[in-house]
Amino acid sequence: MEDNTLISQRHERVETGLLRRINERRLFETLQRHGPASRADLTRLTGLTAPTVSKAVESLLARGLAEEIEPIAHALGRPGKLVRPATESAVVLGVVIDVSSCSVTATGLDGRVSEPLTQRFATPGTYAALLDATEHSCRNLVDQTNRQIQGIGISVPGLINDRLGEIVFSPNLHLLDKRNPAVDLAERIGCKCLLMQETDALCLGERLHGAARGLDDFSLLDVEAGLGLGVMSAGRLLAGHSGMAGELGHITVAPDGPRCGCGNRGCLETLATDAALVRLLSQAAERPLSVAEAEQLLAERAADFQHEIRTVTEHLAIAIAAVINIFNPTALFVHGRLLVGNPERFERVLDRVKQRTLTASLADCAIHATRSSKRQGAVAGIIHQLTSACAPTLG
């Protein structure tokens, strides 16, 4: 009997602790969405009781996740202090490692990225040089802000195996194979570092800053260098057994097609991406082009490259249709530059999508170009991690 009483008391304590964390998380999300709010505002916005709000706010303040600011003077007496996500008092860093360039950006826990607090460098040729350059930018930015560092989110291309805790394979950036820059950077800098697949990070960025705000079922297709897919289903990112789900880019669409970074031939990502269009334009122009040069060429002489544009448009439409047919999302966000970033060309892609998608599934789904960036994604990822440490999402 005594044992049962003890278990039940312990159970109650765990439940109370969990409930408190859930309330803190809910409050933090309200602050993210709403901006600075008084305790009275928060009581109204969350429907929690005033003592619960007060306790949760105190805990967020104590943990450095939120801060207080003076309200703007007001005709109706003296309003209470306002609470907001820690902006002046804390900093998080978002590191984007990409095929040809990298960036490090510093923000508060509001996740707002800015140019003055972003540093960029060309992706170095070795992993050791990549770590050195990243550490250097991180230290520079922390010194510049002179704030308490809460954590670093690192967005990388490739397959991350959560069980092994490493990037097992990065088809377009092999220096990351079998590496974990989050572990290595945490050792050098001494703070919490989070490794994220870049498309998952983009999903979180779009949810925090873009048009996916408040959506629990949406997909995101990144078609820049590789073709990555992130799927938010019932409020959770689809992970699979080891976190490697969603590799739509490596399904074969042309058995004898171009060689892919994964070693296979004719993968969807060799035909449906910005990188694919750059490769085709380089062949047509008989010189290697960068993405910026390809963009320039399309701006000046698109009529000369209709065949190349049509080839990639057709395959991008197939990729988009596959996602909609398989996952039935309420919205699909597409992240890209050459076709997606140009309204007229994106319109043509969407026209082809109609041809390729099941009508009922397409009727359910809105398709947008993304509004957020990989920088915002890396930052949103670490903020999500810091606040998830409050409590898991209920769902």
Ligand SMILES: [Zn+2]
């Ligand atoms: Zn492949």
